[in-house]
Amino acid sequence: MLVGLNLLHANLGVGGVWDYIKGVMFALGEYEQENEYICYCTSESECLVPQKPNFLQKKAKFSSKNRIKRIFYENTALQIQAKTDRLDCLHWFANTLGFFCPVPSVVTIYDMLIYEISKSFSLTRQIYLKSMLPRSVRSANVIAPMSQSTADAVARILKGDRARMVIIPPMVADDFRPASIELADNFRSKYKLPEKFWLYVAHFYPHKNHVRLFQAYAQMKACGMNHWPLVLRGDKNGADDLIARLLKETGITEDIIWLPRLKDEEMPLLFSSAGALVFPSIYEGGGIPVMEAMACGCPVVASRIPTNIEFAGDAALLFDPLRVDKISEAIQRFESDEKLRAKHRQLGLVKVEKLRPRSIAKLLVSAYEKACRK
Numbered sequence: 001m002l003v004g005l006n007l008l009h010a011n012l013g014v015g016g017v018w019d020y021i022k023g024v025m026f027a028l029g030e031y032e033q034e035n036e037y038i039c040y041c042t043s044e045s046e047c048l049v050p051q052k053p054n055f056l057q058k059k060a061k062f063s064s065k066n067r068i069k070r071i072f073y074e075n076t077a078l079q080i081q082a083k084t085d086r087l088d089c090l091h092w093f094a095n096t097l098g099f100f101c102p103v104p105s106v107v108t109i110y111d112m113l114i115y116e117i118s119k120s121f122s123l124t125r126q127i128y129l130k131s132m133l134p135r136s137v138r139s140a141n142v143i144a145p146m147s148q149s150t151a152d153a154v155a156r157i158l159k160g161d162r163a164r165m166v167i168i169p170p171m172v173a174d175d176f177r178p179a180s181i182e183l184a185d186n187f188r189s190k191y192k193l194p195e196k197f198w199l200y201v202a203h204f205y206p207h208k209n210h211v212r213l214f215q216a217y218a219q220m221k222a223c224g225m226n227h228w229p230l231v232l233r234g235d236k237n238g239a240d241d242l243i244a245r246l247l248k249e250t251g252i253t254e255d256i257i258w259l260p261r262l263k264d265e266e267m268p269l270l271f272s273s274a275g276a277l278v279f280p281s282i283y284e285g286g287g288i289p290v291m292e293a294m295a296c297g298c299p300v301v302a303s304r305i306p307t308n309i310e311f312a313g314d315a316a317l318l319f320d321p322l323r324v325d326k327i328s329e330a331i332q333r334f335e336s337d338e339k340l341r342a343k344h345r346q347l348g349l350v351k352v353e354k355l356r357p358r359s360i361a362k363l364l365v366s367a368y369e370k371a372c373r374k
Contacts, residue, residue, distance in 0.1 A: 001035045004090035010045040011064040023171030031361035074098045089371040096132040104371040107140040111285030112153035141371040144168045146286045149306035166367040170286045171360040178297035179272035187269040196228045196275035201289040203234040209280040216327035218250035233259045271296035282321045294348030299341040301330045315347035
């Protein structure tokens, strides 16, 4: 097969989406040599293209951050290229297809957040996605949700055809493994981190539930126990003043450490260095940090939402993310019980192995073959 990969929208600023696409490209690059791939990219996304003989890069002359130019290009020049290059199918990674697609198509659907928590999007994006998502679900030869939870939401909200779905979960790279004691110690020393700390990896968005996490942490602190500091890795997204006010109101300003952006190779060290991951998000299409933490031997307490139940299950201690007292109780229970953390650490290491690159590459090829049969 000759498969096109539309990477035109990918840029580092899109957080979990970038990590997902990066994982897909790594899986294909390492474990897929039978087929050929043409990667349509920009200067921002060209770094995602594997340096392999069966991968060809075609770079557009605009920034992926320019959404208007990108959408126009996808509906004009990309259509012509797909036909001229004689693709067998084209994989779209941006939740949507173009208005037309001259070759069989696969579309990745990350989540249905636009329908379930629409306030996370600007009005313009709400209008665009709510007009394009239904069309894409109807038109794609293969719908590729990133989780069973997303597949269920696509079927429920948009009446997506389950027979055309192939679930492609997030890939957990092989370098997400428990780091040695020495490397973890060196990482903590570099960033002036304590031996034990809580970690939350998420950009500041309403559905990431930072506010309740701060309140729960303050509640725990008020109980007088010897609590671990809370380390946050994620962009503040312009909410610096709001965050400062929230921390001051809850009295935990001195207990919070906000890390800068880290290099890719430092992320396994971050998870390996933490005492535990707390993940209170109220909505996820996949929840990649939970999987990466488990892969690094970092025990997890997380919200009881469909994706965490799907990917973590009994490997994580789950709580109601809408109740501050339940978040606080879970944190206190986990922090005070070393045997409980050790149990969840081992369960997580086993659970995540099905998400390694070789397995994901096989699922991707099956999706492309299914699209070509349509």
